[in-house]
Amino acid sequence: MRPHASAAACHNRAVANLVDQAICIRHWDWSETSQTVSLFCRASGILRGLAKGARRERGSFSGGIDLLARGEVVAVVKPDRELQTLTQWTLLQMFRRPHDDLEANLTGLAMAELVHRFLPPAEPHARLFDALLAALDALEGGERPAPELLTFFLTLLRETGHEPRLDDSGIPSGSLAFDPEAGGLVDHRTHARAWRMRPGTAAALALVASGEPADACDPDAVDRAIRLLGAYSRTILGDGFSTLDLLAAAVRRNGAA
The missing domain is CATH 2.40.50.140 (Nucleic acid-binding proteins)
Incomplete structure (x- = not known):
């Protein structure tokens, strides 16, 4: 026996x-x-x-x-x-609002896609779960979608070991750039292939990364920051994000209306 x-x-x-x-x-x-x-x-x-x-x-x-x-x-x-x-x-x-509001819907789906793409199975990320739940709660409460996405995006990159380096010390504002290979801000004069960026975009990223609310930032800077993080993530994973692309298109249409 x-x-x-x-x-x-x-x-x-x-x-x-x-x-x-x-x-x-x-x-x-x-x-x-x-x-x-x-x-x-x-x-x-x-x-x-x-x-x-x-x-x-x-x-x-x-x-x-x-x-x-x-x-x-x-x-x-x-x-x-x-x-x-x-x-x-x-x-x-x-969460009812994502069923009734296109931008909120695409924002929720974008956050879900980011989790799906960045995390391997069975790897616990309690802080990231809490961040996703907080973002969905904020959307349900009527908050603007873009600031919630930017806050969540930076949390996801931090929790998965890809937090961008956002220190612009010693870089003239006219030479600010983002190098995805270096993982952060660089001087365009010494990194010619880096992506040029506006000082306002860098400021929004640094502010939100420090824990300040994203809705205190200029809305256009928030949108630019999300697009930059999306491009950075494509470099990390080697492929794009369909929902981020759809969201960017929807935001452009709303801005032109």
Whole structure:
């Protein structure tokens, strides 16, 4: 009996029940009643799983897992599997404004895409989770989307080890530039391939990185700072961000209206 008991003990260690608070950052239909989802969990990081029967009204998933919704997830996790089994989802919070306002919608989706692209599975980032939740709460409360995105963007880069260096000491304002390879501000006279930037953009980035509210900055400088961080992130990951591009286009259209 001992070998059998030992095998059972090993099996129990390999299968862990996970209970965590999570925000849905991706979802796909698996069938008429089931979903596959990517959840950003506060204590467990990104969890990709299958929710069988998620769309059944009287099931264990609150009628389905909606994008950007916050809930409590229960899952059976096997480390050797890429797709885990979700057994329960209890809806805790829905964010209505992203469903009704295009800019808020694209901002929320952009933040979700950034998390999805920057984080590997199962790597905890509690501070980043809290930052995403705070940004979604602020959007729901009617705050302007761009300052919330800039604040979150800088937090994400800091938490993932890509925080830009924003010290402009000794750089004349007319020579300010951003070098993505160097990871921060440089003097364009000695870095000819760096991206030229306005002093106001550098000031907005430095102010928000220091913890000051982004809505105190010039709105145009905030928009430019977001575009710069987007370009910087493309350099880091080697690919673009569809939702950031859509958001930039929507902001341009609103500005021209």
